[in-house]
Every structure is written in C-alpha cells, then in structure tokens.
Amino acid sequence: MPSEHDEAAHVAALLRRGAELKLALAASPQPVLDVVGVCEAAIRAGNKLMFCGNGGSAADSQHLATELLIRLRGSVARDSWPALALTLDPAALTAAGNDFGFDEVFARPLSGLGRAGDVLFGITTSGRSPSVLRALKVARGMGVVTIGLLGGDGGPALALCDHALVVPDSTTARIQECHITLGHIILELLEDRLTERRG
Template sequence: MIDDITAQLRAGRQVLEALERELAGRIASVAELLADSLAGGRKLLVMGNGGSAADAQHFAAEIVGRFKLERRGLPAVALTTDTSILTAIGNDYGFDAIFRRQVEALADEGDVVVGISTSGNSRNVQEALLLARERGCRTIGLLGRDGGSIRDVVDLDLTVPSADTPRIQEGHITIIHIVCDLVEKRLFP
C-alpha cells in the first residue's frame, strides 16, 4: 500500500508541476477574464458531469460565498444542482440538452460560461458552450487528456496534461482554487 500511495502522490505532484510549467499564463488569463466579467456586473455559469459536476458546484460556492476574503457575494450558478430542472429537461429534451437549455434561459452577453470535462468530449457540456458563444458569452473549458472536442469550441482552455481522471480532477480543483484566489485579490484589494 505504501508504494501505491507514494506512486499516486508522485503522479499528483507531476501534474501540478505540469500546470505550473504549461498553464500558469492561461490560468492568469482565465482569472482576468472572470474578474473583468464579474466587475462589469456579469455572472459565472459552470457545469460538468459526475465529479466535474461536484467541481462546478464547488467553483460556484467559492464565488458566491467566499474563497478567503470577507467580501460581498458574487453571481455564480452551477447548472448541475437543480434536480427538477435537470430531470425535466432530460426527460423532455434528452440528456444532451440539460445544460444547453439552462444556458438558453440564464446566459446573457458578457457572462462567463465554464464547462468542466475530464475527457473534453462531454456532449451536453459542448452543446451548452456552443450556445453560450452564440449568445456573446466568454467560454472556458477545464479539460483533460488532449482537450477533446470541447477544446476547439471555447475561448480559453485549461487542459490538464494527464490521461488519469483522478489526476485531472485534482488539477481542475487546484486551478479553480487559484482562479478564485486571483479573482478575489483583483476585485477586493
């Protein structure tokens, strides 16, 4: 077990080192984009499936509640949380429409819409991001592996360079925490 634990911790460190080496500038760009949007009265919409749904909720909670600083709440919605909406849309329009329909209802020009997908190929996330772009939103993908098909439809992608889902998810939550920290520092100096 110790060897397995050591190997997993080593793999996690390697992903974090790759984020620092390959994505630091892009993470800063995402934080600036989100801070500018929130400062301009826009909101964050965020979505994903499974563990990425949990990350979407975590992201929205840090923005609405607080990350580290005592400050006013900022507008963010996780499109993964309302079971009545999700099941009604899924039943009436299909699973691929569960996020797209919410973007149709909630997204305004200038909002930031974030899709989280460890494979980069979640069709329901991609469909929502495509509509968000049509509506004049800025789009961001927190992705894994090679970025999948979503990489080509977002304004900014943060693709964690790993093929291991747990390591990708660890990268995503690290990125989310860094972005929240930078947004707070920029908006509430």
C-alpha cells in the same frame, strides 16, 4: 492481495503523479492568468460566472460556484459574487433530460439564464462530454465567454473554448484533482484583484 509495502508504493506513486501534473501546469501560468482576467472583467461589468459538468465535475461546478457566492477565504471580507452551477436543480435537469434529451441538460437552462458577457466554465475530464459540448456551443452563440477545464488533449471541447486549461493526463481522478486546484487558484487571484488584496 497486495502487500502493505506494495500499497505504500502505490500511494507514493499516485501522489508523485499528481505533483508532476501540477508542476507541468505551473510551467505555463499565463493561461490561468488569462482566465482570471476574463472572470474579473465579467464580475466588474455586472455579469456572472456559470459552471457545468457531469459526475465529479458536477460536484466541482457546485464547489466553485459556492465559493464565489459565499467566500473562498475567511480572511477576505468581500461581497457575494454572481455565480451559478447549472447542475443544481434536479427538477430542471430531469425535465430537460426527459423533454429534450440528456445532451441538453445544461444548454437548455443556459439559454434562458445566460447573457452576453457572462462566463461559462465547461468541466469535462475527457473533453468529450456531449452535454458539456452542447452547452459550450450554445454559450458561444449567445456571446457568453467559454472556458474549459479539460483533460488529455482537450478533445472536441477545446475548439469550443475561448480559453482552456488542459490537464495532460488520461486518468479521471488525477485530472479532477488538478481541476479543483486550478479552480481554487483562479478564485484566490480573483479575490485578490477584486478586493485589491495582495500577499
């Protein structure tokens, strides 16, 4: 059994690794700004943002969609903005999985709900999730802008994304921590732009 000293060192190492990854992402802010611009244009045009992912990434999808629909910051007075997590409806998910296979659980509802000019965030820490890859492919065919929140080297998802934010690590937990941070940054800047708030 590890000693308390060993565990304390491990805690510190994990926190340092998370900080290092965020600093690496901070060195190249332009891709984040590009994503904010795409989302701003979509909402101003009356389009919606959609999110999909599996497991923890499904939870992140719901988290981020909720902050668009409801609010991110209580200090910002704004309207609800159109957002949808494709992970929310268990009846639709299980029907798609049963009738078409699990790879179609996001692509099938997306094909009915998505419109050209919408934005789809595909969230996959490996860049290899078949259901997310399929959704990104279908989205592109519909004229939906594709954004990836990815990990590692981006995997096959990278080629299916119009814009990608890639966390350069192979540990799922560290990647997810950065994904939610990136999501919060995107939404905060989006709130600032759409409400003409600064500071």
